[in-house]
Amino acid sequence: MWLFAMTGAAFATDATVLEGEAARSGLKTGSIFSSRDSIHLDEGEHLVIYLQRGEMLTLEGPHDGPLPVDGAGGGDPDEVSMVSILVGHRGTTSTVGAFEATPATGAPAEPEARPNAWAVDVAEAGTSCIDGELRLFRADATREEHVTARNPLVAPVALDWPAGAHTLAVPEGLLSAGYVNIDRGERTLRFTVRRLPDDRDVSEPGKLLRWFAEMGCESQASVLIGRMVAE
Structure with missing residues (x-):
């Protein structure tokens, strides 16, 4: 079951944390929340955030309040949930780092960067x-x-x-x-x-x-x- 990190009113989730942590707000890599939520970031904390409408945002602490974006809170929960799941698992799958078992030995090959995400x-x-x-x-x-x-x-x-x-x-x-x-x-x-x-x-x-x-x-x-x- 997905957990939606919200404070205040229950707005539609439209944001995903790609990297970083806001400990007092309960946000970490993979968390999904509404961009209208009030976010607290201490000094030294940061969040790299994906917005459902296709925008990226990096937020540095100290910060108190909602995200500094216009027109928030829309969002497709299914879409942001999928992005959240991908973020949460990207460090444990072969999709990031591109490890592949060789057909001959079954042993992992040395990682080789893909030319781009289309590959x-x-x-x-x-x-x-x-x-x-x-x-x-x-x-x-x-x-x-x-x-x-x-x-x-x-x-x-x-x-x-x-x-x-x-x-x-x-x-x-x-x-x-x-x-x-x-x-x-x-x-x-x-x-x-x-x-x-x-x-x-x-x-x-x-x-x-x-x-x-x-x-x-x-x-x-x-x-x-x-x-x-x-x-």
């Missing part, structure tokens, strides 16, 4: 958000791999993944069914594709995170959160 970890099947093409990512690029991409509408295509290459583009025609199956060794992974609409504004990280959250692209959202916090 989809080949080890994590699920819903994938794309802007033009589906680009797969692997942390361990020490050896050549041969994978097969297929969907029911077109013939399977064998793809060579050269040693040293961390990413691999999947041909556009293989996404015609809205998903693609990738045969990698003895595993078959399905990637359901969500395309970025031409009229959707994702020019800022917070806006891109909002779209990832709406589409259920959890792995990519976690990667983006890690980058947003690190900046």
Whole structure:
């Protein structure tokens, strides 16, 4: 069950703590709350906050009162709850740091930074958000791999993944069914594709995170959160 940190009136939750702590307000990384809530930050405390409307805010202590933003309190509880869950688990999943078990040994490979949040970890099947093409990512690029991409509408295509290459583009025609199956060794992974609409504004990280959250692209959202916090 999600716990909504509120003080005063019970406004709709529209904010998520991406990083930091406000001990006296009971807020920490992963907390969700209303931007209309009164927040207390002691000297030395800070919060990096994601607002449901797609904005980012860093708040430094000392501070007493609501967030210094206009037009607060709207919010979709389902969306901010998903972001909260991703933030809470991002340190324990392979989506941040991009550890991947090597097919040969099962041992974790050394972490390799993804080029950006659009790159989809080949080890994590699920819903994938794309802007033009589906680009797969692997942390361990020490050896050549041969994978097969297929969907029911077109013939399977064998793809060579050269040693040293961390990413691999999947041909556009293989996404015609809205998903693609990738045969990698003895595993078959399905990637359901969500395309970025031409009229959707994702020019800022917070806006891109909002779209990832709406589409259920959890792995990519976690990667983006890690980058947003690190900046």
